[in-house]
Amino acid sequence: MNTPQTTEVADTVADIQPYVQAKDFAAIVDAISPLTSEQVAALLERLPVNHLAIVYRLLPKEKALEVFERLSPRMQGDLIDGLQDSEVTALFADLDPDDRVWLLDELPAALAPRLLHGLSAKDRELTSGVLGYPKGSVGRRMSPEYVSTRIDHTVSEALDRVQRHIADAETIYTLPVLDGSRRVVGVVSLRDLMGSEPGQTISELMQPAKTTSAYQSAEEAARRSTNLGLLALPIVDKEGRLVGILTFDDAVRILEHEETEDSARQGGVEPLRRPYLATPIRTLVKSRIVWLFVLAIGATLTVQVQSHFEPTIEQVTALALFVPLLIGTGGNTGNQAATTVTRAMALGDIQPRDLLKVLLRELGVGSSLGAALGIIGGTITALVFEPRIGLVIGLTLLAVCSLAATVGGIMPMVARALRVDPAVFSNPFISTFVDATGLIVYFLIARAVLQI
Structure with missing residues (x-):
């Protein structure tokens, strides 16, 4: 739900866009002067990248630094691209050492030496000390300015x-x-x-x-x-x-x-690291297309499975009707388990040594869900088609839910053990894996029950 503040910022963005294009600087100043630093930062995050520097330069010096510190590192990097070297140097020097390092992580590597060179000897020493720690470590996010x-x-x-x-x-x-x-x-x-x-x-x-x-x-x-x-x-x-x-x-x-x-x-996309409305369309495309290619390649496994069991489908055509239901249910069950476990790992509730406990718990949860869905789905299918088809659907739901929950629960933990982001191993890959294995289980159960 929009708050009065977000609505006011959105209205201001709409108002100043024509002024920016017309280079009516006086009108821009009149529009942004009543806004707080927080509101100006929110406004800049909604502007196109090529308009950021124009509006930012019209802020008073004291307010400009406050606004800059409120922007995300990626937005700070976008803004720096549009500023002059002298302006960039002054902004960089006014930041705290840890904020400088966070910004440097978002900028081209070639720019770092130039920015560091513009610092005083003391600030350069503090910032270089923080930069010396590995990326992703807390040493790179700590402040070296403290009182002990x-x-x-x-x-x-x-x-x-x-x-x-x-x-x-x-x-x-x-x-x-x-x-x-x-x-x-x-x-x-x-x-x-x-x-x-x-x-x-x-x-x-x-x-x-x-x-x-x-x-x-x-x-x-x-x-x-x-x-x-x-x-x-x-x-x-x-x-x-x-x-x-x-x-x-x-x-x-x-x-x-x-x-x-x-x-x-x-969700199968790369993080934008900048507000949606300030992200160029080409960046949105790049953030999604790689994952779509990966998932499309993975989906070919499902096609291969279906083609392998095509004779089975030809003998009992009703089996094809339930494919979307079964793979959808399996994918959703695996995603639920993966999301729950990933969150628990982030909170520290689960440690690598708990892998067996998680596996057994998710197997229990999956089998319980599968039994409930299998009884309901199998009964309805038996009434609409025939009892044997109902038995196939019931048993498949039980097996697929058990498999999906177990795999979905342990995959984030395996990813953490391999030093890979658990989120990468979560929903998209689990859905693809469960789709293929779920179909194999489905058709094997169908062959056994229907004797085909």
Whole structure:
């Protein structure tokens, strides 16, 4: 449902399009001036790519940075393509190190050295440190700008440190506590510091720390951070030394990004990474056509199965009528299982060691669903055609649902073991697999029951 804000933004987009084409800059300024930074960002996401830079340049400098930070990394990359080098350099320098790295991941590799060269020595060092971690790791999404304290410091010393670094730190509400070797030994909140006596030591106030390796998957670290409700999760190197923090808002951003990708791939398309209305048609085509080719090739297995059992169909033509029902039911059952298991894996409810448990549970679920559908479908078919056809349909529904649920349940776990995105192994491939195997099961049962 549209909210008043989204409706207002959509109306503004419609209003300024003619002004942009006519290069009536005064009218554009009048249209966007009343909007908040959030609304302007939403407006830019709805504009064609070639109009982004025109509208963005008309924003006041302070508001422009706020708007830029609210855009997705892919939209930021699109906008940079339309800006001058000096504008790009200034924008890049104003970003936090982790946001710079996220943006660099969306830009052509050849552009990275030029942007890094325009930074100050300190900012270049911070950004390069984050860039040094593998893609997909939380080290590449952490902020190296934090405030820490020492276990032997007093409350007064810790608060003084907060005041000195407050302008540069990503957050000050949770402070990692370090020992003499910079290893994380605990955390202390700003609330506890402000409510304690100045002479108290940090060792008296600190709580046990939850930390994560910089080499861990960004999605896993973000899920852990949000599940624990942490304002900031300390990120450590292989020796347990503090190298950065993952803030709660960055964790939420990572999860939104990952869930968008998973949702797209489960539907058989590549994620757009930019709003739909701002995506060129050629990009929409590219995001879908590869998967369609893959699935079309997979669908030839179904055709081969049907051609192999063509003599069986010729003897009992009624069998052909139920093919869409059976393969559709099997595909839907497998997709349901895959979606459920993929979600449970993302939440950490299922681990690789649970493969056998998942297999048995989904076999039980699939057989129960198949028995219920088989009784109903078989009875109706027996009344309309004949009892033997009804028995074939009932047994096939039982077998296909059991097979589909089992395969759909374990395929995401197999994908994770092979270090492949589970979403890729989900709905499209499972549907194709179940279509082919379901037909084989169907015709084998038909041959056995009908003696043909």
